[in-house]
Amino acid sequence: xxxxxxxxxxxxxxxxxxxxxxxxxxxxxxxxxxxxxxxxxxxxxxxxxxxxxxxxxxxxxxxxxxxxxxxxxxxxxxxxxxxxxxxxxxxxxxxxxxxxxxxxxxxxxxxxxxxxxxxxxxxxxxxxxxxxxxxxxxxxxxxxxxxxxxxxxxxxxxxxxxxxxxxxxxxxxxxxxxxxxxxxxxxxxxxxxxxxxxxxxxxxxxxxxxxxxxxxxxxxxxxxxxxxxxxxxxxxxxxxxxxxxxxxxxxxxxxxxxxxxxxxxxxxxxxxxxxxxxxxxxxxxxxxxxxxxxxxxxxxxxxxxxxxxxxxxxxxxxxxxxxxxxxxxxxxxx
Amino acid sequence: xxxxxxxxxxxxxxxxxxxxxxxxxxxxxxxxxxxxxxxxxxxxxxxxxxxxxxxxxxxxxxxxxxxxxxxxxxxxxxxxxxxxxxxxxxxxxxxxxxxxxxxxxxxxxxxxxxxxxxxxxxxxxxxxxxxxxxxxxxxxxxxxxxxxxxxxxxxxxxxxxxxxxxxxxxxxxxxxxxxxxxxxxxxxxxxxxxxxxxxxxxxxxxxxxxxxxxxxxxxxxxxxxxxxxxxxxxxxxxxxxxxxxxxxxxxxxxxxxxxxxxxxxxxxxxxxxxxxxxxxxxxxxxxxxxxxxxxxxxxxxxxxxxxxxxxxxxxxxxxxxxxxxxxxxxxxxx
Numbered sequence: 001x002x003x004x005x006x007x008x009x010x011x012x013x014x015x016x017x018x019x020x021x022x023x024x025x026x027x028x029x030x031x032x033x034x035x036x037x038x039x040x041x042x043x044x045x046x047x048x049x050x051x052x053x054x055x056x057x058x059x060x061x062x063x064x065x066x067x068x069x070x071x072x073x074x075x076x077x078x079x080x081x082x083x084x085x086x087x088x089x090x091x092x093x094x095x096x097x098x099x100x101x102x103x104x105x106x107x108x109x110x111x112x113x114x115x116x117x118x119x120x121x122x123x124x125x126x127x128x129x130x131x132x133x134x135x136x137x138x139x140x141x142x143x144x145x146x147x148x149x150x151x152x153x154x155x156x157x158x159x160x161x162x163x164x165x166x167x168x169x170x171x172x173x174x175x176x177x178x179x180x181x182x183x184x185x186x187x188x189x190x191x192x193x194x195x196x197x198x199x200x201x202x203x204x205x206x207x208x209x210x211x212x213x214x215x216x217x218x219x220x221x222x223x224x225x226x227x228x229x230x231x232x233x234x235x236x237x238x239x240x241x242x243x244x245x246x247x248x249x250x251x252x253x254x255x256x257x258x259x260x261x262x263x264x265x266x267x268x269x270x271x272x273x274x275x276x277x278x279x280x281x282x283x284x285x286x287x288x289x290x291x292x293x294x295x296x297x298x299x300x301x302x303x304x305x306x307x308x309x310x311x312x313x314x315x316x317x318x319x320x321x322x323x324x325x326x327x328x329x330x331x332x333x334x
Numbered sequence: 335x336x337x338x339x340x341x342x343x344x345x346x347x348x349x350x351x352x353x354x355x356x357x358x359x360x361x362x363x364x365x366x367x368x369x370x371x372x373x374x375x376x377x378x379x380x381x382x383x384x385x386x387x388x389x390x391x392x393x394x395x396x397x398x399x400x401x402x403x404x405x406x407x408x409x410x411x412x413x414x415x416x417x418x419x420x421x422x423x424x425x426x427x428x429x430x431x432x433x434x435x436x437x438x439x440x441x442x443x444x445x446x447x448x449x450x451x452x453x454x455x456x457x458x459x460x461x462x463x464x465x466x467x468x469x470x471x472x473x474x475x476x477x478x479x480x481x482x483x484x485x486x487x488x489x490x491x492x493x494x495x496x497x498x499x500x501x502x503x504x505x506x507x508x509x510x511x512x513x514x515x516x517x518x519x520x521x522x523x524x525x526x527x528x529x530x531x532x533x534x535x536x537x538x539x540x541x542x543x544x545x546x547x548x549x550x551x552x553x554x555x556x557x558x559x560x561x562x563x564x565x566x567x568x569x570x571x572x573x574x575x576x577x578x579x580x581x582x583x584x585x586x587x588x589x590x591x592x593x594x595x596x597x598x599x600x601x602x603x604x605x606x607x608x609x610x611x612x613x614x615x616x617x618x619x620x621x622x623x624x625x626x627x628x629x630x631x632x633x634x635x636x637x638x639x640x641x642x643x644x645x646x647x648x649x650x651x652x653x654x655x656x657x658x659x660x661x662x663x664x665x666x667x668x
Contacts, residue, residue, distance in 0.1 A: 013556025014659030037492060037568060039551060040387035040418035040482065050384075053374035054426035054479065056464040084374035092388035094477035096430065126479070130390040132666075138470040143428035143477035145388065145460070148374065158371060217373060222347025234371060267347075325348030332466070 011131030070113030098137030212277025238306020345465030404447030432471030546611025572640020
C-alpha cells in the first residue's frame with residue numbers, strides 16, 4: 001500500500017479522505033472559523049457591503065519561481081477583492097487532485113497557500129477535495145471563492161470613469177506570464193525571473209485614500225490590453241497609452257522579442273491598474289512609488305473622447321490600434 | 335475554425351472567453367446580482383447568521399437519469415446550507431472545461447444548473463471558467479460555493495446530540511449512486527432508476543419547526559454509514575440502526591446484491607438524515623411523510639450510551655459492527 005501518493009479512496013468521504021483533510025489541509029489552514037465537521041461554516045457579523053469573487057487555477061508548473069498554485073490562488077482571490085475596494089475576510093477552497101499525486105508536493109502547496117492566506121489575513125472557512133482518475137486532472141486544480149467587506153460609502157467601478165481620467169499601473173507587466181513560461185522550459189529558455197504574484201492590498205489601500213479614484217483592476221489573464229478593452233467596451237471612450245511609459249522588465253522584453261509575444265497581453269499577478277481623476281494622477285503616482293511594491297509604478301495613458309478603441313502611441317512616434325486578444329499567447333498561467 | 339467545441343482560447347481572458355461567458359453562462363444564469371464585468375459581486379445586506387459551504391463535482395457521466403453535473407452542483411451546495419438550517423441565497427461557480435468539449439452539451443448542463451438554481455431561489459453572483467488541455471479535464475468539473483442565512487436563534491450541530499435521540503432518514507438511500515453507476519453501463523447492467531438528486535429544503539424546513547431537532551445532514555459521499563460514524567466520533571456514543579427499517583428501493587437492493595455493494599455506503603443526493611429528541615420522533619416522521627419528497631421517510635435507529643461504534647441490527651436478528659468506509663465502492667458519483 002503506497003502511502004505517499006493520492007489514491008481514489010482519498011476522495012470518497014471515508015477514512016482516507018478524513019485523514020488527508022486532517023493531516024494536510026486542516027493542519028496548515030486551521031483557524032477559528034474552519035470546522036471540518038460541518039456542512040457549512042458560520043461567519044461572524046459583517047459591517048459593510050459584502051463582496052464575493054471566485055476563480056479557478058490550473059497553472060503549470062504547479063510550483064514556479066515566486067510561488068505555487070496555492071499561493072497564486074490566494075493572491076488571485078484576495079486581489080480581486082482588493083481592487084474592488086474590499087478588505088478580504090474569508091476564503092473557500094476546492095481541490096481537484098489527480099490520482100497518483102505526490103502527497104509531499106500537495107503539502108508544500110498547501111503550506112504556501114496557508115502562508116499567503118495568513119499574510120493577507122484571510123481565513124479559510126470551508127474546503128472540499130475531489131480525487132480524479134490518473135491522467136484526468138493535470139495534477140492539481142484549485143477553485144477559490146473569496147468574501148470581503150467594502151466600506152459603505154466607497155464607489156468604484158467602470159461606470160465612474162470619465163473623459164480626461166488618467167491610467168496608472170503599479171509596476172512592471174508580464175513578469176508572471178514569462179516566469180511561468182520559463183519554468184516550463186518548453187522553449188529551451190531559462191531565466192532568473194520571479195513571478196510578481198503577490199497580495200496587492202497595500203497598493204489598493206493607498207489608492208483608496210484618493211477621492212478621485214475611479215476604478216482598479218489587476219491585469220491577470222489577458223494582461224493590460226484586456227483591461228483597456230473592458231474600459232473601452234463599458235465607456236465607449238478611447239484609451240491612449242504611451243508605450244514608452246509602460247514598465248517592462250528587460251528579461252521580459254527580451255523573451256517577448258525572441259518568441260514574438262506582446263507584454264501588453266501577458267499576465268501579472270501582483271499589479272494594479274488604476275483609473276484616477278487627472279488632477280490627482282501625480283499624487284496617485286507618488287503614493288504608489290512610496291511603497292516597495294509600487295517602486296516601478298507609472299502613468300501610462302489617459303481616457304479620451306472617442307469610439308471605443310485602444311490606441312498605442314509607439315516608441316517611434318507612430319500609433320497603432322491594440323486589438324482585443326483572441327488566441328492565447330501563454331495558456332495556463334493562472 | 336470549429337465553433338462547436340471548446341478551444342484553449344475560450345479560457346484566456348480574451349474575446350472567445352467573453353463570448354462563451356456571455357452566450358452560454360450569463361445568458362442562462364442572469365440575475366440582478368451577477369455582473370460579468372466586475373472582479374467581485376456586491377451582495378445586499380443580510381439579516382441573520384451568514385453560512386458558507388463549498389463543494390467540487392466530478393460526476394461521470396456528466397448527464398445521468400435525473401440530473402446533470404450542473405443540477406447536482408446546485409443541489410449539493412443548496413442542501414449543505416439547508417441541512418445547516420440556512421436559507422440558500424447566493425452561489426459562485428467555477429467550471430474547468432476540457433479542450434474539445436461540445437458547446438451544445440455545455441449549454442444543456444448550464445441550463446439544468448440554471449433551472450435548479452431558480453427552483454432553489456439561489457442567485458449565481460460570480461463565476462469563472464478555465465479551459466484545460468485535451469485529455470486533462472475529464473470533460474467538465476465544477477466547483478461551487480454557497481452562501482446562506484440562518485436564523486439567529488437556531489442551534490443545530492453534532493454537539494447538540496444526546497443519549498436517547500432518534501435517527502430518521504427522509505427516503506430511500508443509494509438511489510443516486512446506483513443510478514449514476516447504471517448510466518455508465520460499465521457492468522453491462524441497465525435500469526430505469528432515477529437519481530434522487532434534489533433540493534431538500536422542503537424537508538429541512540418542516541423539520542426545523544421541531545424544538546427537539548438536534549442535527550441534520552445529507553448522506554452524500556460515503557452514504558448513511560459515514561454520517562453515523564461522524565456522529566459517533568463527535569459524541570463517543572453508540573448508534574444502533576435496525577437494518578429492516580432503512581428504506582432501500584428494490585432495484586438498488588438487487589444491484590447491490592449482484593455487485594456486492596452495501597447501500598449503507600452509497601450516496602444519495604436528495605435525502606436528509608435527522609437526529610431528533612425521542613419524544614418528537616413520531617411527529618418528525620409524520621411531518622416528513624406529509625411531503626412528496628418524504629413519502630418513504632423512516633425512523634431507523636437511536637443514539638445510546640456506548641463507545642463510539644455503529645451497530646447494525648440485521649434482518650435475521652443478529653448484530654454487526656458497521657466499519658468506517660475505506661475503499662470506494664463507486665468513485666465519482668458527485
